[in-house]
Amino acid sequence: MRSAIRAFSTNVTKTDRKGFVPRRALLYVPGSSEKVLAKVPKIKVDSLVLELEDGCPLASKAQARTNIAAYLDDLPSKGDHACFELGVRVNSVSSGLLADDVKELSKAKHLPQVFLVPKVDDPDELAAIWDIFKTNYGAERIQNSKSRLIIYIESARALLDMPRLLATTLNLHKNAGFFKLDGVVFGSDDFCADLGMSRSNEGTETLYARQRFVTCCKAFSLQAIDSVYIDIKDLDGLRRQSIEGKAWGFDGKQCIHPTQIPVIQESFLPPPDKIEWAKALIDEYIKHENEQRNTVLTFRGSMVDRPVILQAMNIVQTVKYIQESQ
Ligand SMILES: CC(C)(COP(=O)(O)OP(=O)(O)OC[C@H]1O[C@@H](n2cnc3c(N)ncnc32)[C@H](O)[C@@H]1OP(=O)(O)O)[C@@H](O)C(=O)NCCC(=O)NCCSC(=O)C[C@](C)(O)C(=O)O
Ligand SMILES: [Mg+2]
Structure with missing residues (x-):
């Protein structure tokens, strides 16, 4: 009878669970601070993201790139990391900063386990993103790496075009050998700005968007990562929104401060x-x-x-x- 359960299990999720990466909490660590970077190996979180985008002021971007590239270059000397996955969030292609990010990162001996690319608004941008990575890393290094890809949906246009964006990204892996898309993040703060919304801790203004977002992710068997909760002191509100996201089908939530990690990780485990x-x-x-x-x-x-x-x-x-x- 176990076979009946197994038969059911294969229907439960279409995701290839080989190399499954739990991403209950996805913590951003700004790459500009060497002091904070030194703590990275000891931070216990599912996914730790070295941040080059909005968590890094424009004036510190060059320093942050150098710091992160040096970190990756010297990865073995850091010993075992307490996180399950180490990633890097680069800048968006539309910012004009992506090429500089990837150029610097590609000098490091090691690639991060996941690249996170924000503000993917248009399927045409994906060709430009692939081109920047290919130019700097070379197609062979990308194809031989086990690095994964996560993209961000952060605008009204991207939300409406999600099926095409996800299909195009998956096809870039299948047909050209780009990193395999593993998950998608909802960039709620940029989304609110794009729509002229006032964001609230209750998040009622993004209710439709989060539900459409998670539905699209699941239609493509991709992990769905929920909004960031910016009120760092309000851990009860964070717990409420984490439990809500889990109930809606999200796999994890973004995290900006170490005190948010246990709240999110516990919330994304079934009680x-x-x-x-x-x-x-x-x-x-x-x-x-x-x-x-x-x-x-x-x-x-x-x-x-x-x-x-x-x-x-x-x-x-x-x-x-x-x-x-x-
Ligand atoms: C908010 C801030 C400035 C308060 O930073 P602070 O130093 O003032 O806080 P603290 O409470 O005094 O810090 C206590 C300790 O925790 C450490 N700490 C504090 N934060 C972190 C961290 N993230 N990672 C690792 N360690 C951290 C900090 O270094 C300190 O260590 P110490 O006691 O040894 O001195 C700080 O927490 C921070 O910079 N967080 C990350 C911000 C960030 O990256 N934002 C961008 C991502 S969200 C986003 O972009 C939106 C999205 C998705 O795109 C869209 O919705 O559109
Ligand atoms: Mg954003």
């Missing part, structure tokens, strides 16, 4: 009672199937059909992948 419920339901389902009854059953007083079993399997798989990958 113990939900894990217990999911395991017990799957056991009950196997028993039920053994007795060859209808696949609709009653469990703890509620009707359970296939979609509910799939949700239970998602919960069990998420916990399993996070435990196995750390």
